[in-house]
Amino acid sequence: RGCRFISRGCEKSxxxxxxxxxxxxVVLVPVLVVLVPALALVVLVPALVVLVPLPPxxxxxxxxxxxxxxxxxxxxxxxxxxxxxxQTRTRTRAQGRSSMIGSRSGGLEPPxxxxxxxxxxxxxxxxxxxxxxxxxxxMLRGSKLRKVKSSKWKKDRQMKLQEDGLSIWYESxxxxxxxxxxxxxxxxxxxxxxxxxxxxxxxLQKRCFTIVFVGSRSSLDLVAASEEEGRCWxxxxxxxxxxxxTMSQQDKIEHLIHQHLQxxxxxxxxxxxxxxxxxxxxxxxxxxxxxxxxxxxxxxDKSKTNKLEEHEIEEFCKLLMxxxxxxxxxxxxxxxxxxxxxxxLQHFLKEQKEMVTKENCLNIMQxxxxxxxxxxxxxxxxxxxxxxxxxxNIFNPDHEEVYQDMSQPLSHYFISTxxxxxxxxxxxxxxxxxxxYIRALxxxxxxxxxxxxxxxxxxxxxxxxxxLTSKILFxxxxxxxxxxxxxxxxxxxxxxxxNHCGKEQQTVMARHLKDILGNMLVTARIDDEVPKELxxxxxxxxxxxxxxxxFEDSGTAAEREEEEDDCEDENxxxxxxxxxxxxxxxxxxxxxxxxxxxxxxxxxxxxxxxxACVCELSSFSENKAKKLIIESGSLFVRYNTxxxxxxxxxxxxxDSSNYNPQEMWNAGCQLVALNFQKSGTEMDLNKGKFRQNxxxxxxxxxxxxxxxxxxxxxxxxxxxxxxNKTQLIIDVIxxxxxxxxxxxxxxxxxxxxxxxxxxxVPEDNATKRTRYIENNGFNPVWNEVLKFTIxxxxxxxxxxxxxxxxxxxxxxxxxxxxxxxxxxKEGYRHIHLLARDSAPLSPATLFVRVRIKSx
Numbered sequence: 001r002g003c004r005f006i007s008r009g010c011e012k013s014x015x016x017x018x019x020x021x022x023x024x025x026v027v028l029v030p031v032l033v034v035l036v037p038a039l040a041l042v043v044l045v046p047a048l049v050v051l052v053p054l055p056p057x058x059x060x061x062x063x064x065x066x067x068x069x070x071x072x073x074x075x076x077x078x079x080x081x082x083x084x085x086x087q088t089r090t091r092t093r094a095q096g097r098s099s100m101i102g103s104r105s106g107g108l109e110p111p112x113x114x115x116x117x118x119x120x121x122x123x124x125x126x127x128x129x130x131x132x133x134x135x136x137x138x139m140l141r142g143s144k145l146r147k148v149k150s151s152k153w154k155k156d157r158q159m160k161l162q163e164d165g166l167s168i169w170y171e172s173x174x175x176x177x178x179x180x181x182x183x184x185x186x187x188x189x190x191x192x193x194x195x196x197x198x199x200x201x202x203x204l205q206k207r208c209f210t211i212v213f214v215g216s217r218s219s220l221d222l223v224a225a226s227e228e229e230g231r232c233w234x235x236x237x238x239x240x241x242x243x244x245x246t247m248s249q250q251d252k253i254e255h256l257i258h259q260h261l262q263x264x265x266x267x268x269x270x271x272x273x274x275x276x277x278x279x280x281x282x283x284x285x286x287x288x289x290x291x292x293x294x295x296x297x298x299x300x301d302k303s304k305t306n307k308l309e310e311h312e313i314e315e316f317c318k319l320l321m322x323x324x325x326x327x328x329x330x331x332x333x334x335x336x337x338x339x340x341x342x343x344x345l346q347h348f349l350k351e352q353k354e355m356v357t358k359e360n361c362l363n364i365m366q367x368x369x370x371x372x373x374x375x376x377x378x379x380x381x382x383x384x385x386x387x388x389x390x391x392x393n394i395f396n397p398d399h400e401e402v403y404q405d406m407s408q409p410l411s412h413y414f415i416s417t418x419x420x421x422x423x424x425x426x427x428x429x430x431x432x433x434x435x436x437y438i439r440a441l442x443x444x445x446x447x448x449x450x451x452x453x454x455x456x457x458x459x460x461x462x463x464x465x466x467x468l469t470s471k472i473l474f475x476x477x478x479x480x481x482x483x484x485x486x487x488x489x490x491x492x493x494x495x496x497x498x499n500h501c502g503k504e505q506q507t508v509m510a511r512h513l514k515d516i517l518g519n520m521l522v523t524a525r526i527d528d529e530v531p532k533e534l535x536x537x538x539x540x541x542x543x544x545x546x547x548x549x550x551f552e553d554s555g556t557a558a559e560r561e562e563e564e565d566d567c568e569d570e571n572x573x574x575x576x577x578x579x580x581x582x583x584x585x586x587x588x589x590x591x592x593x594x595x596x597x598x599x600x601x602x603x604x605x606x607x608x609x610x611x612a613c614v615c616e617l618s619s620f621s622e623n624k625a626k627k628l629i630i631e632s633g634s635l636f637v638r639y640n641t642x643x644x645x646x647x648x649x650x651x652x653x654x655d656s657s658n659y660n661p662q663e664m665w666n667a668g669c670q671l672v673a674l675n676f677q678k679s680g681t682e683m684d685l686n687k688g689k690f691r692q693n694x695x696x697x698x699x700x701x702x703x704x705x706x707x708x709x710x711x712x713x714x715x716x717x718x719x720x721x722x723x724n725k726t727q728l729i730i731d732v733i734x735x736x737x738x739x740x741x742x743x744x745x746x747x748x749x750x751x752x753x754x755x756x757x758x759x760x761v762p763e764d765n766a767t768k769r770t771r772y773i774e775n776n777g778f779n780p781v782w783n784e785v786l787k788f789t790i791x792x793x794x795x796x797x798x799x800x801x802x803x804x805x806x807x808x809x810x811x812x813x814x815x816x817x818x819x820x821x822x823x824x825k826e827g828y829r830h831i832h833l834l835a836r837d838s839a840p841l842s843p844a845t846l847f848v849r850v851r852i853k854s855x
Contacts (some may be wrong), residue, residue, distance in 0.1 A: 030149045045595070050561040099617055114701070118245045130243060132163065134206065135236035139168075143233065146223040150201045159222070159299050166240060170220070171193070179213070181240045183839060186212040189234055194434045194476070195221040196735070209234050212438075215837030216679065219435065249388035249830070250321070252607035253737060257317050260284050271307040272316070284320070285740050285777030287749045289627050323384060325734055325781075325847065327826060330383050333739060339377035352827030364391070387830060394829040394850065395691065395819050402694035405490070410534040410596070412706045414658050414665055416690045416697040417447040419648050419673035420461050420656075422472060427654045429468040434480040440676050441484040444690055446697035447494040447547075447646075447671050450477060452501050452509060460505045475512045480805055482516055483542060490697040491538035493520075494597060494671070495549040497647065499590075506587035513546070513593060520544045522595050533642070534596060536699050545644075548596035551586055595642065605635045608643060619646040620669075634713040640668035642710040648673045658682035664758045665689070666714035666795060668705045685759055687838055688797050688818025702794040714761045717792050722761075728788045728798070728821070731849035738777035738833075738844050741804045741812045750777040750804040752814060754846065756786050760796035760821075764788075764822050772805035777814075789855060796821040801829055815841045 104115040142160030152755035190205035224230035368382040455461035460474040602618035656675040742748040753772040775779035803811035815833030831846040
C-alpha cells in the first residue's frame with residue numbers, strides 16, 4: 001500500500017473498510033521508496049519532505065526503481081561530502097553507546113566459525129567491548145560441562161559462546177540449543193538451586209553454577225571440569241549479562257542485523273551476494289520483490305563487484321535501520337540546522353506532556369546529545385536513542401520505583417498472590433519444586449501458598465493432595481522463602497497455609513517456621529491492643545505473616561464443621577475424590593503464629609461487620625466471588641476496605657488455567673490468587689497491574705475503594721465514586737523487528753496486526769484492532785487510530801497485543817505488553833514487547849502516539 005507517514009491531524013478508524021487516502025512524500029532530495037501490496041518500506045528519507053495526499057495504492061514500475069536507485073546513489077555522494085565536512089567539527093559524545101544482543105536459534109551442532117569467516121560476527125562483537133576479555137575468550141573456545149537433573153541423570157554437554165558474543169550454543173536434545181545472554185536472569189554459584197542442593201553434593205561448590213532464565217525456561221545446573229573453568233564461566237557470564245543491561249535499543253537492532261548477515265554469508269567470505277541478501281531479508285521477517293532487492297543491492301555495491309564488502313555491508317545495515325517516521329517528527333521540531341537545541345527540545349517535551357524544565361532538558365542533552373562547535377545539541381541519532389530509551393517508553397519510568405503511600409492498612413492494597421505456588425506445571429501430575437517459589441518471589445509475589453501434608457520420618461511435605469504431583473519438604477520451602485522473600489521487594493510476605501497435617505507434624509511446621517525464619521516471622525501484634533485496622537506494608541517491612549486456621553479454646557464443634565465446609569475445593573474435587581477431611585486438632589505452637597491473617601468461614605457481610613475483626617480473612621472460590629459481585633458488588637467493596645479476602649481458582653482447572661483477575665480487583669479483593677506457571681491473558685493482566693509501584697507486589701487501591709462510605713459499585717460506577725470518563729486515543733504507527741512465529745520455515749514471514757484491549761469495570765471492557773500488513777515483520781506501517789472511552793480509568797489495564805494474521809485459523813501470538821492506564825505516558829512512545837512467558841522480545845517494539853482527553 002502507499003507509504004504512510006505520520007500526520008498530526010490525520011485520524012483513521014480501525015475498521016476493515018477501504019483505507020482512507022494516505023500521505024506519501026514528494027521528494028525534494030532523492031528517495032528510494034519501494035511499494036508492494038499491503039507494505040510500505042522506506043529505505044532512505046530526504047532531508048526535506050512535503051506531504052501530499054495520494055490514493056492508497058501506488059503501483060510500482062521497474063523504470064521508477066531504476067530512477068530511484070540512481071537518485072539514491074546521488075544522494076549517497078552528497079551524504080559522503082557532508083560527512084567529510086562534519087568530521088572537521090569538534091564533537092564529543094556525552095555518553096558512549098554499548099552494544100549487541102544474541103538470539104535463539106536451532107540446530108544440534110555449533111555453527112562453524114573458521115578462519116576469515118569470523119569477521120562479520122566479530123564486527124558486532126567488537127562493539128560489545130569484551131572480545132579481548134580472558135574469561136570471554138575462554139567461553140569462545142567452549143567447554144564440556146556436566147548437566148545435573150537428578151541423582152541419576154548427570155550427563156556431559158558441550159557449551160560454547162558464539163562469535164557474535166551474546167549467543168551461547170548448548171548441546172541439547174529437546175530444546176532450542178542456542179540461547180541469548182539476554183534470556184539470563186541470574187547466575188547462581190555453588191549449590192544454591194534446588195537441584196544442586198539435592199544432587200550436587202558430590203561436586204565441589206566452586207565447580208558448580210546454575211543459569212536461571214527469564215520466563216518459563218528451566219534452569220541449567222552445570223558442573224565444570226575444574227574450579228578454574230567454573231570461575232571462568234561464572235565471571236564471563238556475569239560480565240556479558242552486565243553488558244546487556246547497559247545496551248541501547250539501537251545497538252540491539254544493529255546486533256540483530258549483523259547476526260543475520262553472518263548467517264546469510266553461507267561461504268564465509270565476509271561478503272554478501274545478491275542471493276545471500278535475499279535470504280537475509282527473509283531471515284529478518286521481510287518479503288519484498290526482486291526489483292526492490294536489486295535496487296537496494298546496487299545502491300550499496302559501490303565497488304561494482306556484485307558482492308557487498310565490509311563498508312558496503314555497514315551502509316546496508318544503516319539503510320535497514322533507518323526510521324523515517326522518527327525523522328519526520330525530528331524535523332517538525334528541529335530548525336534548519338537539523339539538530340535540536342535546548343529550547344527546541346523543551347518544545348518537543350511539552351508536546352509529549354513531559355515535565356519541562358531547563359534542568360530536565362540539560363540532562364537529556366548530556367545523556368544523548370553531543371557538542372557541535374562548542375554548542376550542546378541533539379542530533380537525529382541522539383534523538384532516536386532517546387526515543388528508544390526507557391524515557392521514551394509508554395510505561396511511566398517514575399512508576400518503576402515505589403511511588404505510592406505504603407503506610408495505609410494492608411486491606412487498602414491489591415497484593416500479588418500465587419495459587420498452589422509449589423507447582424511447575426498442571427494440577428494433577430506435574431512436578432512440585434522450590435524453584436516455583438523462587439520464580440514467584442522474584443516476580444514480586446507477596447502471598448504464596450503451601451499445601452501441607454503428613455510426610456515420612458516426621459517431616460511435613462508439600463504437594464497437591466490426592467494427585468500424582470511430586471512432593472517437596474516443608475522445611476526446604478521455608479528455607480527458600482527465607483532466601484528470596486525480600487530480594488525484589490522489602491514489603492511483607494504472607495504464607496497461606498493449607499494444613500492437612502496431624503498435630504505432631506503441625507508442631508514440626510511451627511518449629512521450622514521459627515527456626516528458619518527467625519526474626520522475619522511475625523509472632524505477636526505490633527502492640528498489645530486489639531487492632532482496629534491492619535498494620536501497613538511499611539510497618540511490616542521485611543516480615544513474614546502466617547495465614548492459617550486458629551480455633552479459640554482448641555475450637556468448637558461448629559467451628560470445626562465450618563472449616564471442613566470452607567476447605568479449598570481444588571484439593572478435594574478432582575472428579576475422583578469426594579471426601580470430607582476432618583480438621584482434627586490444631587497445634588498450639590502453629591496457631592500462635594497466626595496473628596493478622598486468621599482464616600475463617602464467610603457467614604455474610606453483616607456477620608463480618610458485626611464482629612468487626614480486621615484480622616479475620618476468608619477465602620472464596622472464583623465462582624463464589626463472582627456470585628457475590630453480581631448480587632452485592634458494592635457490599636463486597638465495602639467489606640474489603642477493612643478485611644482481606646482471598647480468591648482462588650476452581651478445582652476443575654486441572655490444567656492450571658486462570659480466571660479473569662480484573663473482575664475480582666473491581667470488587668476490591670486483595671489476594672487474587674493465580675497459577676503463576678500458566679502463561680496467558682490472565683497472567684499478562686496480573687504482571688501488568690503489578691508492574692507499577694516498583695514491582696513491590698503492593699498496589700494502593702483507588703481512594704473510592706478505600707472509603708467504606710463511598711459505596712463504589714463496579715457494575716454501576718457513579719460520579720464521586722470512581723466515575724471519571726476519559727478518552728484514550730492510540731495512533732498505531734509502526735513496528736520494528738518483530739520475531740518470526742514459525743522459525744523452522746525459512747520462507748515463513750508474519751502478517752502482523754495490532755490489537756488493543758481495555759480491561760476494567762464491565763462497561764469499559766473493549767477490544768479494537770488494526771488491519772494486517774502482509775509479509776512484513778521487520779518494519780510494518782499502519783498509521784491507524786484506535787479510540788476508547790474509559791469510565792473508571794483508575795481501575796483500567798491496557799493490553800497491547802501483536803498477532804500474525806491467519807485467514808484459515810486463529811491468529812498466532814507474537815508479543816504483548818500490559819500496563820495500568822494510570823502508568824500510560826502520552827505522546828510518541830515505544831512499546832517494548834514481551835513474549836508469552838513475559839521474557840523480553842528485544843529488540844521488537846511498537847511505535848505509537850498516545851493522547852488522553854477528559855470527556
